[in-house]
Amino acid sequence: MFGDPRRLPGPLAEIGATLPCGATSELLGTAWRGAPPDTGAVVGLVVAVLVGVVCAVRLFRWDR
Secondary structure, X not given: OOOXXXXXXXXXXXXXXXXXXXXXXXXXXXXXXXXXXXXHHHHHHHHHHHHHHHHHHHHXXXXX
16 A cells, blocks of 8 residues: 555654554565564554444444
8 A cells, every 4th residue: 555664754654554554564574574473563453453343333233
């Protein structure tokens, strides 16, 4: 999407690595290299998935 988040300047690199797109890029890169995943990237993706699920559950109505 926007490339490697580590190429961003200063604190934007940390924020970019935690956001879902950057976290996905980080996790895929570490999986490709065979290294253990970064905890911040995993937490970022888990939070994004949980927010998405909560929003979907609140918006989806079973009785319609």
